[in-house]
Amino acid sequence: MQIDTKFIYQTKLIAALQESNDEESLVAKYKHEISLEALMYMFGGGNPKVTPEDERIVEGDIVLPNITDDSNELNGRKAVKEPLLLWPLATVPYTYHYSITDDEKRVIEMAIEHWQNETCLRFKPRTMFDYYFVRFRSDRSGCWSLLGRQPIYIHYGQDISIGKGCAEFGVVTHEIGHVIGFYHEQSRSDRDIAIHINWENVEKKFTLQFEREIDINYNVGYDYTSIMQYPSWAFSKAPFEKNSVVTLDPRYQRLLAKNNGLSFRDKKIANHLYACNKNCPNRKTTECLNEGYLKPYRNDGRQCECECPPTTTGKFCETLVKENYYDAIEPLPCGGNITQEGYIETPDYPQRLWPKQSCTWIVMAPSEKVIRLTFEGFEFAPRLYLPQTKAHKKCVNETVEVRLTNKYSGSIYCGNDITEGTEMISEGPEAIIIIIADKHMIGKGLRAKIEFIKKKSKNIWDLWEKVSG
Numbered sequence: 001m002q003i004d005t006k007f008i009y010q011t012k013l014i015a016a017l018q019e020s021n022d023e024e025s026l027v028a029k030y031k032h033e034i035s036l037e038a039l040m041y042m043f044g045g046g047n048p049k050v051t052p053e054d055e056r057i058v059e060g061d062i063v064l065p066n067i068t069d070d071s072n073e074l075n076g077r078k079a080v081k082e083p084l085l086l087w088p089l090a091t092v093p094y095t096y097h098y099s100i101t102d103d104e105k106r107v108i109e110m111a112i113e114h115w116q117n118e119t120c121l122r123f124k125p126r127t128m129f130d131y132y133f134v135r136f137r138s139d140r141s142g143c144w145s146l147l148g149r150q151p152i153y154i155h156y157g158q159d160i161s162i163g164k165g166c167a168e169f170g171v172v173t174h175e176i177g178h179v180i181g182f183y184h185e186q187s188r189s190d191r192d193i194a195i196h197i198n199w200e201n202v203e204k205k206f207t208l209q210f211e212r213e214i215d216i217n218y219n220v221g222y223d224y225t226s227i228m229q230y231p232s233w234a235f236s237k238a239p240f241e242k243n244s245v246v247t248l249d250p251r252y253q254r255l256l257a258k259n260n261g262l263s264f265r266d267k268k269i270a271n272h273l274y275a276c277n278k279n280c281p282n283r284k285t286t287e288c289l290n291e292g293y294l295k296p297y298r299n300d301g302r303q304c305e306c307e308c309p310p311t312t313t314g315k316f317c318e319t320l321v322k323e324n325y326y327d328a329i330e331p332l333p334c335g336g337n338i339t340q341e342g343y344i345e346t347p348d349y350p351q352r353l354w355p356k357q358s359c360t361w362i363v364m365a366p367s368e369k370v371i372r373l374t375f376e377g378f379e380f381a382p383r384l385y386l387p388q389t390k391a392h393k394k395c396v397n398e399t400v401e402v403r404l405t406n407k408y409s410g411s412i413y414c415g416n417d418i419t420e421g422t423e424m425i426s427e428g429p430e431a432i433i434i435i436i437a438d439k440h441m442i443g444k445g446l447r448a449k450i451e452f453i454k455k456k457s458k459n460i461w462d463l464w465e466k467v468s469g
């Protein structure tokens with residue numbers, strides 16, 4: 001019966017692929033999660049540190065213009081607070097450098113269309129009257145762009161580099177995000193209410209990549225699913241082994257850098273930033289509830305409708321269907337809080353019938369006890385074979401992180417890393433197991449016994465007291 005379910009799923013998938021016409025398969029080709037190669041350029045130290053024009057690249061993919069006055073480097077980074085760095089009339093003139101191929105143009109145009117559909121931003125081919133403009137080019141190494149409209153590039157144009165491996169929908173959407181004035185999500189001034197930076201796991205020379213910015217977020221909440229969010233291993237000393245960025249609530253770790261387009265909150269901030277609804281005839285009379293906002297005005301004299309968050313429905317977003325923003329985007333498929341001894345296992349163990357079964361278990365023992373995990377089975381997608389890269393022999397496609405000593409940092413496993421009978425013991429009364437599973441459904445999953453045991457005493461005098469009775 002279980003095998004039938006898998007068969008049906010795969011049959012549906014094949015049928016869906018066969019049915020898709022050329023245009024749809026083109027979308028499927030580019031609209032996937034951002035590839036590992038592109039992520040490594042942006043957040044794995046793969047991008048150059050300076051551009052050929054000698055401008056510094058910070059936070060992985062943001063170019064700082066060479067400003068000749070005595071302003072410090074942060075001055076170039078206050079885009080969201082600095083109206084001069086926004087594009088007047090929400091219009092971004094652009095050109096293609098001769099290095100851009102037809103295929104790359106298709107991807108760029110898909111990303112432009114996405115931004116135009118969701119905001120009032122307009123991208124138009126540059127004319128001789130446009131003194132400020134962006135230039136897409138693919139003859140340089142890496143994926144990067146500048147933050148906002150940078151006045152010093154008047155007449156010259158500012159580059160968006162779509163280097164080798166960067167011509168992807170998600171990457172171009174992200175780089176355009178910088179150009180219209182977006183920082184990275186985790187550099188928001190309020191990031192500490194949502195994420196934790198494991199400074200001990202950040203490569204020393206990259207600690208500056210985690211600075212907080214002075215910004216305005218228009219009361220729009222932090223968003224793990226933002227297209228501007230770093231992946232969990234960004235600028236880590238040991239990428240894919242030690243996480244640098246973790247969500248305060250471990251159940252949402254699976255959502256980091258998995259989005260391939262603008263999230264609801266990305267769209268909302270962009271709409272605020274460019275005052276997209278200021279000409280809506282009903283701007284003062286229609287109130288969108290529960291985080292909703294008025295969609296951009298389309299210059300057609302018609303009233304603007306509410307764009308509702310994933311948690312609500314209704315004309316004015318008045319009906320709350322889910323409490324939590326992230327659960328509304330993607331319900332947690334498995335896992336939970338474990339407060340009693342027993343077993344944990346992945347759904348359908350020892351088979352894997354569904355993709356993306358990313359479970360998170362938070363195990364809590366009584367305060368005087370510690371947790372012993374005994375693995376009875378463990379099999380996931382194998383370690384990656386990608387010689388001469390930082391991802392070689394690492395757990396990239398699927399990860400199982402076990403946190404035994406630190407609430408935010410643990411060890412990462414995959415493949416057949418954990419043999420049957422392996423025991424792991426927590427330091428305190430809490431242990432966290434986070435599975436981030438992909439679509440391949442390789443292996444049988446995980447099954448482990450949970451026991452609450454007495455903490456072994458490390459103090460020699462405690463031992464002496466026990467021995468002497």
Ligand SMILES: [Zn+2]
Nearest residue numbers: 061062174184
């Ligand atoms: Zn970026």
